[in-house]
Amino acid sequence: MEFGIFTIGDVTTDPTDGTTVSENQRIKNTVEIAKKAEEVGLDVFATGQHHNPPFVAPANPPVLLANIAAQTEKLELSTATTLITTTDPVRIAEDYSYAQHLSDGRISLIMGRGNTGPVYPWFGKDIRAGIPLAVENYNLLYRLWREKSLDWEGKFRTPLNGFTVTPTPLDEVPPFVWHGSIRSPEIAEQAAYYGDGFFHNNIFWPTSHTARMVQLYRQRYEYYGHGKASQAIVGLGGQVFMRKNSQDAVREFRPYFDNAPVYGHGPSLEDFSTQTPLTVGSPQQVIERTLSFRDWAGDYQRQLFLIDHAGLPQKTVLEQLDLLGEEVIPVLREEFAKGRPADVPDAPTHESLVIRHREGRDPIPGGGEGSRAFEDRQARAAEAAQNPTQEGADRS
Amino acid sequence: MSTNTMNIVAVTTSLSEDSTTLKLTNRILGQTASAGESVGIDVTTDVINVRNLATALTDMTLTGFRSEALEQAFATIAAADAIVTVAPVYKAAPVGLHTLFWQLVDDRALSRKPVLIASTGGTARHSLAGDAVLRPMLSYLKGIVVPTTVFAATDDWGTVEGGRALTARIRQAGEELVSLTAAIIGAGNDDLAEVADPDSHAGAGANATRGTSSANRGIVDEFDPANVTPFAQLLEG
Numbered sequence: 001m002e003f004g005i006f007t008i009g010d011v012t013t014d015p016t017d018g019t020t021v022s023e024n025q026r027i028k029n030t031v032e033i034a035k036k037a038e039e040v041g042l043d044v045f046a047t048g049q050h051h052n053p054p055f056v057a058p059a060n061p062p063v064l065l066a067n068i069a070a071q072t073e074k075l076e077l078s079t080a081t082t083l084i085t086t087t088d089p090v091r092i093a094e095d096y097s098y099a100q101h102l103s104d105g106r107i108s109l110i111m112g113r114g115n116t117g118p119v120y121p122w123f124g125k126d127i128r129a130g131i132p133l134a135v136e137n138y139n140l141l142y143r144l145w146r147e148k149s150l151d152w153e154g155k156f157r158t159p160l161n162g163f164t165v166t167p168t169p170l171d172e173v174p175p176f177v178w179h180g181s182i183r184s185p186e187i188a189e190q191a192a193y194y195g196d197g198f199f200h201n202n203i204f205w206p207t208s209h210t211a212r213m214v215q216l217y218r219q220r221y222e223y224y225g226h227g228k229a230s231q232a233i234v235g236l237g238g239q240v241f242m243r244k245n246s247q248d249a250v251r252e253f254r255p256y257f258d259n260a261p262v263y264g265h266g267p268s269l270e271d272f273s274t275q276t277p278l279t280v281g282s283p284q285q286v287i288e289r290t291l292s293f294r295d296w297a298g299d300y301q302r303q304l305f306l307i308d309h310a311g312l313p314q315k316t317v318l319e320q321l322d323l324l325g326e327e328v329i330p331v332l333r334e335e336f337a338k339g340r341p342a343d344v345p346d347a348p349t350h351e352s353l354v355i356r357h358r359e360g361r362d363p364i365p366g367g368g369e370g371s372r373a374f375e376d377r378q379a380r381a382a383e384a385a386q387n388p389t390q391e392g393a394d395r396s
Numbered sequence: 397m398s399t400n401t402m403n404i405v406a407v408t409t410s411l412s413e414d415s416t417t418l419k420l421t422n423r424i425l426g427q428t429a430s431a432g433e434s435v436g437i438d439v440t441t442d443v444i445n446v447r448n449l450a451t452a453l454t455d456m457t458l459t460g461f462r463s464e465a466l467e468q469a470f471a472t473i474a475a476a477d478a479i480v481t482v483a484p485v486y487k488a489a490p491v492g493l494h495t496l497f498w499q500l501v502d503d504r505a506l507s508r509k510p511v512l513i514a515s516t517g518g519t520a521r522h523s524l525a526g527d528a529v530l531r532p533m534l535s536y537l538k539g540i541v542v543p544t545t546v547f548a549a550t551d552d553w554g555t556v557e558g559g560r561a562l563t564a565r566i567r568q569a570g571e572e573l574v575s576l577t578a579a580i581i582g583a584g585n586d587d588l589a590e591v592a593d594p595d596s597h598a599g600a601g602a603n604a605t606r607g608t609s610s611a612n613r614g615i616v617d618e619f620d621p622a623n624v625t626p627f628a629q630l631l632e633g
Contacts, residue, residue: 131630132630132633135627135630135631135633136631136633139631155633185618185619185624185625186624186625186630188624189624189625189626189627189630190627190630192627193627193628204459204460204461205460205461206461206462209461212619213619215619216619216620216621216624219621220621220624223621262459263458263459265458266454266455266457266458266459267451267455267458267459271455271463272459275461275463275464276461366627366628
């Protein structure tokens with residue numbers, strides 16, 4: 001199981017003293033946070049993709065990820081999320097491939113549709129086509145990373161004739177892809193279809209809802225024959241704020257919570273903590289809450305925490321990383337390993353994916369022979385052959 | 397062959413403990429019970445007071461998700477056979493808290509459910525507010541709003557004529573609600589079903605729909621693997 005942090009790169013005024021960091025400072029802070037994440041023993045740093053203020057998360061995440069890769073050794077560099085709807089899949093294929101080479105395979109992606117409506121027209125896309133864009137664009141990306149001299153034609157971009165991505169993915173194994181969604185069953189289905197990972201940000205919604213999304217993905221993953229439901233690759237977010245003493249944590253975090261851009265001026269900190277996975281308290285409380293995710297999500301592969309938002313000072317964020325690294329993650333590693341069935345896979349790494357690829361065990365999109373999806377397709381084809389439709393009859 | 401129970405849920409925004417809105421709610425529910433009784437239907441009633449959900453509704457507007465109390469209220473609506481909505485009118489519209497409730501409930505929450513609109517206000521000048529504001533909103537939610545709406549102003553509680561007119565209107569609207577609901581769920585004796593829907597004898601009768609359980613009419617669980625659109629279909633566009 002891998003542990004890390006994810007950031008949306010918001011530039012928010014600190015409500016306790018009215019100061020706002022500059023974009024330049026926030027960007028440099030982000031790099032410092034990522035380096036610190038590696039230093040304290042975290043596995044993953046993930047960045048969002050943004051095109052509008054008040055965010056300075058990169059418009060093209062590989063720019064930031066490559067910079068961090070150059071300053072770290074082991075840290076896995078991910079996105080949370082890459083906008084699959086409004087970013088040209090050809091550019092995603094090329095830019096992330098390049099970063100994958102630079103980082104020796106430390107790149108992974110979480111695909112998302114974005115939650116900022118106005119972004120779509122900025123890139124010539126139609127927001128009403130959010131799901132169809134995510135479906136077609138990812139299908140193209142998937143093929144670009146696996147097929148040379150590709151001929152392709154779709155609805156949303158110009159056709160490609162004999163196109164080959166440069167550079168091709170490292171060791172001919174593309175970066176691992178997770179599909180992120182808060183509430184669209186289509187995206188859980190998409191992740192299952194390809195045998196990719198499914199990530200839920202697990203921040204704004206009650207766990208009862210998140211659990212249903214995860215279960216849907218797991219069941220469909222099994223249906224498509226990529227493994228048992230319990231072996232599907234699940235990632236979760238979460239947000240925490242810690243101090244040694246839980247009362248101190250609540251007192252210090254409350255003004256940031258009350259004024260936070262997304263949920264500020266709404267529910268109380270206490271209500272929100274009950275209704276969503278937000279945990280403000282001692283490291284022990286964070287440990288207990290995080291371990292409880294397994295009760296409804298099953299054994300999972302990736303846990304990311306949001307810690308650097310809502311105007312929290314950089315010094316405080318770095319202290320959060322110290323607490324995560326010293327007190328929380330080591331215990332979580334140990335406790336999550338207990339009782340974890342041997343056949344539940346670890347989080348994919350470049351090395352594990354290379355082995356899987358060389359052994360010919362790459363997932364087959366839509367389900368290969370032996371899967372229920374395959375059987376259903378066969379049955380439907382047989383039925384169609386026996387009872388030709390009117391259209392078929394006309395054609396013959 | 398007929399089911400003889402009917403659950404009517406009142407969604408009422410009663411801002412004080414003994415408000416005229418609550419009084420009107422209780423009178424309408426009482427009327428629907430006697431309308432049911434006269435045709436052999438046992439009417440059960442529930443009241444959801446939107447006041448108790450005020451914070452949860454504001455929070456949901458800001459965060460996008462429901463508190464447990466709100467989840468329960470929406471489930472009660474989904475399980476109801478018919479709905480009565482009652483709210484005070486402020487500035488020629490039902491109070492915002494009340495319309496917010498209907499704005500946050502699931503789309504199609506009222507599918508195949510008869511709805512009775514009732515309002516209270518200081519003067520008769522507010523009397524069309526429920527029709528003007530709530531009727532389109534409830535239709536959007538696929539509710540079947542009965543023709544008669546009820547409006548009670550101060551005069552209706554205070555004068556003899558006003559009181560009589562209000563009572564007559566409550567009776568009229570209540571009977572419309574009960575008979576329409578009976579026709580849809582196939583409850584009560586056949587005379588009543590026939591009055592409400594003369595064509596109900598033509599087919600297998602409305603009873604058939606009862607088996608589908610009122611709880612989930614019109615709402616599809618999109619997170620049930622059985623209902624998911626297969627990805628191959630999404631790929632084809």
